[in-house]
Amino acid sequence: MDIFYPFEWLADYITFVVFHLQADTRLAEACHFFIYDSLKILVLILLITHLMSLLRYYLPVEKLRDFLKSRNFYGLDYFLATIFGAVTPFCSCSSIPLFIGFVEAGIPLGVTFAFLIASPLINEVALALFIGMFGLKITALYVGAGIAIGIVGGFIIEHLHLERFVEDFVWQVKSQPRQIERKKASWKEVVRNVSREALGITKKIVWYVLAGVGIGALIHGYVPQGFFAAYLQKAGWWGVPLAVILAVPLYSNASGVIPIMQSLVEKGVPLGTALALMMAIVGVSLPEALILKKVIKWPLLTIFFGIVTLGIILIGYLFNVIL
Numbered sequence: 001m002d003i004f005y006p007f008e009w010l011a012d013y014i015t016f017v018v019f020h021l022q023a024d025t026r027l028a029e030a031c032h033f034f035i036y037d038s039l040k041i042l043v044l045i046l047l048i049t050h051l052m053s054l055l056r057y058y059l060p061v062e063k064l065r066d067f068l069k070s071r072n073f074y075g076l077d078y079f080l081a082t083i084f085g086a087v088t089p090f091c092s093c094s095s096i097p098l099f100i101g102f103v104e105a106g107i108p109l110g111v112t113f114a115f116l117i118a119s120p121l122i123n124e125v126a127l128a129l130f131i132g133m134f135g136l137k138i139t140a141l142y143v144g145a146g147i148a149i150g151i152v153g154g155f156i157i158e159h160l161h162l163e164r165f166v167e168d169f170v171w172q173v174k175s176q177p178r179q180i181e182r183k184k185a186s187w188k189e190v191v192r193n194v195s196r197e198a199l200g201i202t203k204k205i206v207w208y209v210l211a212g213v214g215i216g217a218l219i220h221g222y223v224p225q226g227f228f229a230a231y232l233q234k235a236g237w238w239g240v241p242l243a244v245i246l247a248v249p250l251y252s253n254a255s256g257v258i259p260i261m262q263s264l265v266e267k268g269v270p271l272g273t274a275l276a277l278m279m280a281i282v283g284v285s286l287p288e289a290l291i292l293k294k295v296i297k298w299p300l301l302t303i304f305f306g307i308v309t310l311g312i313i314l315i316g317y318l319f320n321v322i323l
Contacts, residue, residue, distance in 0.1 A: 004132075007040045010036075011032050011039065015031050015035060016028070019031065028221075029220060030221025030222065031221075033221065033263075034214060034216075034217035037132070037133070037216065037259060038213050041133075041213065045124070045128040045129075045205070045209070046198065046199075047128070048125075048128040049197075049198035049201050049202055050195065051124075052087055053194040054194045055087055056087060057193060066105065068080060068102075068105075068107050077108070077111045078110065078111055078114045078150070078151045078155055079151055081112070081114040081115040081150070082114050082115065082117070082147045082150035083118075084115060085114070085115040085118035086122035086143070086146070086147075087124075088119055098115070099116065099295050103166065103171070104170075108158055109157060109158060109162065109166070110155055110156075110157045110158020110159070111158070112154075113154045114150045114155075115150070115154075117153045117308055118146055118147060118150035121146040121150070122143055122147070125205055125254050126142075126254035126258065126282075127139060127143070129209075129254060130142055130258065133259070133262040134262070138271070141319070141323075142275070145275075145279075145319075148311070148315075149308060149312065152311060153304070153311060156307055157303065160303065165300035166295065167294070167297065208255040208256040209256070212256040212257060212258065212260055213259040215259070215263075216260050216263035219260070219263035219264065220266060223263075226267065226268040227267055227268070230268075239270070240313050240316035241313050243273050243280070243316070244313055244316070246277070247278075247280035247284070248309075254278070257278045261278045264277075271320065272316040272318065272319030272323070273316055273320060275316055276312050279312045279315070280309070283308055284305055289305060
């Protein structure tokens with residue numbers, strides 16, 4: 001049984017019974033797409049943000065950072081950093097305090113960048129959207145791709161010994177011993193705190209989700225099948241890097257981009273090309289570059305974004321070949 005059948009039924013009812021739209025018309029297709037995807041995505045986001053908030057309650061970022069600092073993982077620290085990045089809320093505005101906090105704690109630069117690479121690419125919102133739109137298989141491949149970029153990128157940066165390109169004031173920040181006092185809370189208080197955080201995240205992104213689904217609905221209902229594919233075919237093998245280049249000046253989060261990505265795929269755009277566009281918008285944004293410039297110098301910033309960009313392009317080609 002399709003677990004999303006109730007949303008399908010409700011979308012059918014609203015589209016054809018409440019709105020009295022004629023089946024097989026562009027307006028009906030766009031309306032049905034918007035209602036179905038909005039309901040499905042928002043419910044998935046609520047569920048997954050609650051689960052991730054519960055995980056973060058018991059494993060706050062300070063503990064994760066100290067965990068990475070306290071042990072020698074013989075190379076597994078890159079993998080663990082990407083996993084921690086995936087469960088940590090991230091936006092461009094948080095990149096500086098996270099970067100300084102990791103460097104201050106004595107965590108290697110490469111491990112720090114593995115975290116910074118993975119965090120915007122893999123998060124609970126992206127997981128909810130991918131599961132709802134592309135299923136578990138593609139979601140698992142996407143998560144694996146994000147983790148791979150983080151691990152390889154962090155490893156390369158660490159072995160290039162680029163510490164000299166971190167701004168001097170970052171190294172001068174004196175580490176202060178921090179004791180995290182967490183009072184014992186009842187399960188009701190835990191549930192209340194977790195729900196407050198999860199609902200807060202959902203409220204911040206709900207309009208991005210609806211806007212993205214709305215644009216996706218218009219593409220789904222009104223753009224002819226194969227319209228985008230025809231232009232991308234003219235680009236040939238340049239399609240994937242072209243998508244990444246076009247994405248760099250843009251900025252959005254996964255909640256606004258992935259619904260559009262789904263509609264592009266349905267209209268004939270290869271999945272890898274659409275994925276490269278989405279990952280570049282989320283992970284190689286100009287605003288993040290400008291913010292990180294405050295703590296790292298141009299050579300390191302250029303290498304960082306070059307590695308991520310190349311990784312995204314390779315992932316795009318790989319997805320186009322295997323899917």
